[in-house]
Amino acid sequence: MVTALKKTVVVLGLSYGGAHAARTLSQRLPRGWRVVCIDRNTHFNHLYVLPRFAVVPGHEHKAFIPYQPMMTLHDPTPVAETVLLHAHITSLAPNSLTLSHAFPEHGIEGPERRLDFDYALYALGSHLPAPINLWGPVSDDPDVFAVTKSTVQDVVGKRQSPSGVAEGKGSAYQGTKPEAISWLQRFGERIKSASSILVVGGGPLGVREYSTDIKERHPSKHVTLLHSRTQLLPTFVKGMHDEIVSTLTELDIPTILGDRLDLASVKEGKTVINPDGKKERVVRTVSGREIRAELILLCTGQVPNTGLMAQAVPEAVISEGFKKGQTRVARTMQVAVPAPSPKSHGIDSVRTVLNGLSLSDKRAQNGDKPVHLPYPNLFAVGDAVDGFGANNAGRNSYYMAERRESSRGSARPIRARSSSKAIKISLGMRKQLVQNEEGQAVTSMDGVEDLHAPSMWDLYGVSTDDMHR
Template identity: 45%
Template sequence: MSTSSQTFNAPAGLKTVVVLGASYGGHRAAKVLAGGLPDGWRVVVIDRNSHANHVYNLPRYAVLPGHEHKAFIPYDNIFSISPSSPPKAGHIRLHAHITSLGPHSVGLSRSFPEYGIEEPLLHFDYAIYALGSHLPSPINLWSANPDADFEKHGTPKSISPSYQGTKPEGICWLQRHQKRVKEASSVLIVGGGALGIQFASDIAAVYPNKQVTLIHSRRRLLPKFDESIHTEILQCFEELNVEVVLGERLDLQSVHEGKTNEAGQRVVRTTTGRQVPADLILLCTGQVPNTGLLAEMDPRAVIPDSGLAPVLRTMQLNVPLSNDSSTCEQGSLYPHIFVVGDAADAFGAINAGHNAYYQAEVAAHNVLKMISNQDSSRPASSELAENKHGKVDEELGWYTPGQPRIKVSVGLAKTVFQVDDVVGTKSDGMDDLNASAMWSFLGMKVVGEEDMFA
C-alpha cells in the first residue's frame, strides 16, 4: 500500500473537499458542494482538461466537420448555483494531471503558487473520485496510438506526451479524425455498443458511398436494453447500407499483425476465421475503469476482475476495516473517500453520464452531511473517521440505480431511445446533436453559434 505524505498547504484553518475529475459526475459534485459547504471549507476540482469534454458528441464531431468546437465547454460556472447566484470565494479549479493518491493527499503534475499550493501535493479532508473510465481509442483524445489498448486497472499503454487537454488541441484532434474517415473508402467498426452504433451510422450517413462494416461479438446490439431497440437499429443499418456481423469476435492479434491486401487495405480476421478488409479500423470496445490511482493507494480499493471500485450505497469507497467477514463491526477504512461514475461498482448501474450525475449528487450531499454532523470540538476528519471506526452513518443518503435508459443516434437525424419501459424513435435530430443544450446545462449561456467557440 502506497501513501503520500500529508502536507497541509491550504491557508491556515481552511479545509478541503477535493473533486477528482470534472466531467458529468464531478461537475455535479462540485456544484452541490460549492452551494452547501460552510465557512472554513473549500472545493478544489482537479481535471486534466481545460474544458469539459462532451463525450457523447465526440463520435459525431469526429466524422462530420464544422461542429468540433462545440464538444469543449468552459468550466467557468462550475461552482455557480445559478447565473444570478455567484459562488462563494475560495473554491478553485486546477488544470493538472493527478499523479498519485493517498488517504488524505493527492499528487499533482505541477504546483499552483497563485492558490497557495507551493508544492505539487494537495491535502484533503474529503474526496470524491470521479475520474470515470478510459475511452476507446476512436474518441480517446489523450491516446498517442489510435489502436491503443490498456493495461490492467485502466492504465493506458500509450499516452500522447504532447497533448495537454486544451480546447484548440481537442479541435485539431477531431479534425484529424475527420480527415482519416474522409480518406478511407472502407471502414470497419468493432463493437456494437452505443459508440460503435453511432460511428457506423454517422459515417454511412455522411459518406453513403463508403463500405461500412460493424462487427459485434454478441447476437444482439445493446443487450441490456429492450430487444426492440436492437431490431430498430438493425433496420436503420439496413437503410444506411451498413453491413453487420453479429456473434463474431475480432481476433485482436490480427489487428497488430498489420497485414494488407493487394488494394492496400488492412486485413483483419474474426476468431471464426472470417477475413475483413478495411482502410480504417475503429476499435469501439475496451472502455476500462480509470481506477489505477485507487489501486496504487490500496490494492483492496479495486475489484481485480472488473477494475471497478467497490462502494457502499452511500457511494463511499468500500474497503472493509477487517478481513473477518464474521465480525459484526462493519465499516469502511476510507469513509471520507467517495467514488462515482464509471469507476464505481454501483450496484448494476450502467456506465452513463446521468448515472454519474446522480451518484455524485448522493456523494456530495453525504459529504455535506458528514461535515454538518462534525462538532466544532471534534478533531479533523482523518481522526473523526478513526473515532467512528469507519462505520457508515445511518443518516447518509443511499444511491439506488434507476432502470436502464439510453438515447443513441442512428444516422444524422434519427434517434432510438428507451426511458424506463418506453421504447421509441425520433427523427428530429440536429447535426450538432443539440450541443447548446449541454452548454446551458453546464451553466454556459448560449445565444448564437459564435458563443460556443469560447
C-alpha cells in the same frame, strides 16, 4: 509542502459526475471550506457528441464547455471557496495527493507539489477507446497494435488513463479547447479519406455515431460492423437490437454478429492494394471470415480509470469477474472494501456497513453484501465505480453526485439513485432510438445534426455566448 488551513474537499475529475458534484459542493458548503477541483482538461468535454463532430464538421466548438463560468456562483448566501486546477494527478493517498506541477498561490509548492485534503470525491470516469480519445493519436495503428499485446478485459493496472492522471505526460497535447477541436478535425479528415472502414464493437459508440453516421454522411464508403455478441446493445431490450439491425440493413452496412476480431491476424499486418490504389488491412474474425478495411475503429468499450484508486485503497478495486477494475462503494458512495469476517473482528469494532446501512438496519436490501469503510472521507462516483447495476452513462454519474443537507447544514452521505436502463441513441442524422423507463424501444425522426449540444451548456448554467472561448 504547506498544509491547508481550511477544510478542504477535492473533486478529482470534472466530467458529468464530478462537475455536478463540484458545483453542488461549492454552493452548499459554508465559508471556511474549500472545494479544489482538478482536471487535466481546461474545459468540460461533452463526450457524447465527440464522435458525431468527428464525422460532421462545423460543430466542434460546442463540445467543450469552460469550467470557470460553470463554477460561478450567483447565490448571495455564504459559500465555500472554489479553486480550479488544470493539472495531472500523479499520486493519491487517503488524505493527500500530488500534482504534475505546483500552484504556490494555493499552497501547493514544489518539489513535492502535495495537497492535503479532508474529503475527496473520486470521479475520474473511464478510459474511452481510441476513436474518441482526444489524448491519443489520430490513427488506428497504435491502438490496433496495442490490443495484440493485451486483452481489453485485462483492466487492473493497465490502460489506465484517468481524467487528471499523467497519461499524456510527454505528449504535446495539454487538454485545451483549441487542441481538442484540432484533434476532431484531423480525425474527421482521416475518416473522410478512408474508402473502407471496419467498426469493431456493437455498443452505443460503434452503432450510433460511427457506423450509421459515417455511412449516412459518406454513402459511397464501405462500412462493416463486427460485434462479438449475437445481440447489439445486449444489456437492453431485444427491440433495440431489432431496430438497429433494420437501420443497418437500410444503410447497406454489413453486420457480423457473434464473432470476434482475430488479434493474430492484426499482428500479421497483411495488406492489399484496392482498385483505387489505396492500401487496405486484411484481418480475420475468429471463425475465419476475412475482412478488408483501410481504417479500423476499435469501439470495444470503456476501461475504468482506477489506477489512482489502486494506489490509495488497493482492496477497493475489484480484481476479478465482470466488474473487474471498478471501485467498490457503499450505498453512500463511500469507498469500500470487503467486510472482515465477524468471527475475527467484532462488528462494533469496525466500520462495517451494508451498502451504507448498519448491519442491524432492517431496511437493508436483500442481496447487499457487507462492506468495510477504511477511509470514510473517500467517496467515488461515475464510471469508475460499481454502481449497483447502473449502466455507464453521464446521467447516472450526474445523479450519483447529488448530495443532501441535514437540517443543521452538515453534509449527509451521497446516495446513489436507483439504476436506470433508459438510453437514447442516434441512428444517423435524424433517426432517434430510445429505450424508455418502461423498457420499450421507441423511434422518432426528430434528431438534429449537433445532437442538441447547446442544451448541455444550459444544464450547467453556462451562456452559449461563450461557445468560442
